Amino acid sequence: DAIAPGLRDQLWLEGQDTVLLWGGSVRGDGALLTQWKGLSHWRGLDGVVWALSKPQSVDATLMSAGVRCLQDLARGLHWQLPLHLWQVCDSEWPQPKRAAQPVGCLLPAHFTLEQLGTSLAALQQPLRQQGLAQMQDEMRHDFLLRLSRDLQSEGIARWRQVLAPLLGAFARGVPLRGVWFSLPQLRTLSERKHHWPLDAAWQGVLDDAPAHRRLGWSAPRIGYALAVGLVALWGAGLLLSFVTNRVQIAQVQTSLAALQQPEQGDPQLMALNELMRELARLDYRAVNGVPWYQRFGLNQNPELLKTLWPRYVEANNRLIRDPAAANLHQQLSALLALPPGSAERANRARGAYDLLKAYLMMARPEKADAA
Structure with a gap:
């Protein structure tokens, strides 16, 4: 008082x-x-x-x-x-x-x-x-x-x-x-x-x-800290997802750039092989899900798979199917050019069935025998 x-x-x-x-x-x-x-x-x-x-x-x-x-x-x-x-x-x-x-x-x-x-x-x-x-x-x-x-x-x-x-x-x-x-x-x-x-x-x-x-840590302060932590975690996840997707896209772009070079040879075949591996990875992720570090809203796997498939088909046809078909056509044409009844034609005729089967499978892949 x-x-x-x-x-x-x-x-x-x-x-x-x-x-x-x-x-x-x-x-x-x-x-x-x-x-x-x-x-x-x-x-x-x-x-x-x-x-x-x-x-x-x-x-x-x-x-x-x-x-x-x-x-x-x-x-x-x-x-x-x-x-x-x-x-x-x-x-x-x-x-x-x-x-x-x-x-x-x-x-x-x-x-x-x-x-x-x-x-x-x-x-x-x-x-x-x-x-x-x-x-x-x-x-x-x-x-x-x-x-x-x-x-x-x-x-x-x-x-x-x-x-x-x-x-x-x-x-x-x-x-x-x-x-x-x-x-x-x-x-x-x-x-x-x-x-x-x-x-x-x-x-x-x-x-x-x-x-x-x-x-100390009151309920509002704990809630605020949790909210800030979640925002920071989500931000880090977004950044990690962005970086991994960007690296993946850059690798694909490198392979596509190598496939678009005018000269053919081992570099293009290696690029095609890398592109095939990337497509296999994307296809696996489409079925089983993407890694956790790409699940933060920036996943580009479906769009990348949809974009790459036509380019892979075009490059595969140009680098593998078309040269193989031309080689088979050349061998079959050479067989037909041999005189009938000749010993050489008879020897080549034994493998002609396999050559013709391979040629037809490339021409009509939907009719191909899986065996």
């Missing part, structure tokens, strides 16, 4: 587009903290304000236990919990009419002890000047001047000593965003329940707007 009067009794307060939730004591069982978990499924809490007195701030055991408690809460919520330490200072006399203002400093991410000391030291001169100005109006309003003196004498060194063991802990789910100071705030009467009359001392905390960062 020292910085938000009524919060402990009512558990939550609302005002100026801000909701304060009571989290209980860091020495408690955490039941009050866990009851707010349902509010942070899709958005993390903007921050946690830990109010403590000067004696509490120098209690190393309390500070360490409190930070561990907040780390457990952050892991349970799956969100980082930006932390603000708020020291509630003492005064020997009340100062209810003193003008309230934010007193403290925001800290950079992953701050060092030197940066902490520099930020607190930068408060001394402004606090001294503003404190003197307030005391000119009312001598009892000495809070700012005393705070400046305390920081200079032992406050900065004390905070450096207190936070030094916790620097590593702040990086694990509970980043320290700021250190603030104030006198205990007075309770104000309000006709509306759960109403929070905004105090100017809170403005420094409210002005801080750190980015909400997830901790």
Whole structure:
């Protein structure tokens, strides 16, 4: 209640587009903290304000236990919990009419002890000047001047000593965003329940707007990672399919280019043999399916088989069938040119049946004997 009067009794307060939730004591069982978990499924809490007195701030055991408690809460919520330490200072006399203002400093991410000391030291001169100005109006309003003196004498060194063991802990789910100071705030009467009359001392905390960062692997993050993984896998598959199909087409184009050369010989026969092997591979894939690395939407096997078959037939006829048919025709013509009844014609006539059968099979392949 020292910085938000009524919060402990009512558990939550609302005002100026801000909701304060009571989290209980860091020495408690955490039941009050866990009851707010349902509010942070899709958005993390903007921050946690830990109010403590000067004696509490120098209690190393309390500070360490409190930070561990907040780390457990952050892991349970799956969100980082930006932390603000708020020291509630003492005064020997009340100062209810003193003008309230934010007193403290925001800290950079992953701050060092030197940066902490520099930020607190930068408060001394402004606090001294503003404190003197307030005391000119009312001598009892000495809070700012005393705070400046305390920081200079032992406050900065004390905070450096207190936070030094916790620097590593702040990086694990509970980043320290700021250190603030104030006198205990007075309770104000309000006709509306759960109403929070905004105090100017809170403005420094409210002005801080750190980015909400997830901790661990939540369901949305797992879904996002799976979606990205599937997209990456499909992209890699598309690339692999494109490359393998491109290599296959390039090999076929090389064979076709060799078959289109004007001179005949072994290179064209080797190209025809390679083309025949490629057709056999394509025909096998048409029946049994293509390899897995070509099943990503870029399979060109059916189109390639349809395109290559007529060209293979034309090249086979030109390089194998037509020369073989011409050779058979020449041998049969030479047999018919021999004189009837000659011994040579009789000797050649024994193999004429096989020559004639082969010639007719090439002329009428649909009538060919498979045996």
